[in-house]
Amino acid sequence: DTGVSQNPRHKITKRGQNVTFRCDPISEHNRLYWYRQTLGQGPEFLTYFQNEAQLEKSRLLSDRFSAERPKGSFSTLEIQRTEQGDSAMYLCASSLMDGPQETQYFGPGTRLLVL
Amino acid sequence: AQSVTQPDIHITVSEGASLELRCNYSYGATPYLFWYVQSPGQGLQLLLKYFSGDTLVQGIKGFEAEFKRSQSSFNLRKPSVHWSDAAEYFCAVGLDDKIIFGKGTRLHILP
Numbered sequence: 001d002t003g004v005s006q007n008p009r010h011k012i013t014k015r016g017q018n019v020t021f022r023c024d025p026i027s028e029h030n031r032l033y034w035y036r037q038t039l040g041q042g043p044e045f046l047t048y049f050q051n052e053a054q055l056e057k058s059r060l061l062s063d064r065f066s067a068e069r070p071k072g073s074f075s076t077l078e079i080q081r082t083e084q085g086d087s088a089m090y091l092c093a094s095s096l097m098d099g100p101q102e103t104q105y106f107g108p109g110t111r112l113l114v115l
Numbered sequence: 116a117q118s119v120t121q122p123d124i125h126i127t128v129s130e131g132a133s134l135e136l137r138c139n140y141s142y143g144a145t146p147y148l149f150w151y152v153q154s155p156g157q158g159l160q161l162l163l164k165y166f167s168g169d170t171l172v173q174g175i176k177g178f179e180a181e182f183k184r185s186q187s188s189f190n191l192r193k194p195s196v197h198w199s200d201a202a203e204y205f206c207a208v209g210l211d212d213k214i215i216f217g218k219g220t221r222l223h224i225l226p
Binding site for chain 1: 119149151156157158159160161164205207212213214215216217218219
């Protein structure tokens, strides 16, 4: 298994444009998480899926953000009408929920810069 | 509110010296605790985790951590650091199916 992969690794865009990121989890992991990490901070939870169902969304996730996991495998995170404050590292993690607490495995992240 | 505090933003140690990174949490029940490491351009790698049982947890790369309920702490230790340990270290708490991270401690290694 190659671990969690994310594409693209870097994205530069102009304010107001839409961007989409992709995450491919570890195969057979039923949970997939998105986090955002800004400079000097730890990652902050955005949302997560169990299979194809989106179970929770953070208040950090404004209406401009949408995430999908249509077939319970890969996931996409779209940001519409990007703002400079959206500049951050977007991290994806996956886990196999088979007990009271699972271990999340993280991908390398997508670094977004909004000009 | 539940939180994780890493009081040291930066720590510098000499190669071969011992290391202790501090972590305190605020959480009502027995927490699930993690330490992750992040190297430049890399994702977060799990060093170790505590769910229950023995309060001294062994991890990868020679790291260990000790859960102390009375002090609400989960400090990370290593007896002898290597230059390759230079990175950012995050303590985290598992809560309601998600992870709450501290702000991280950046470790610098002197040759």
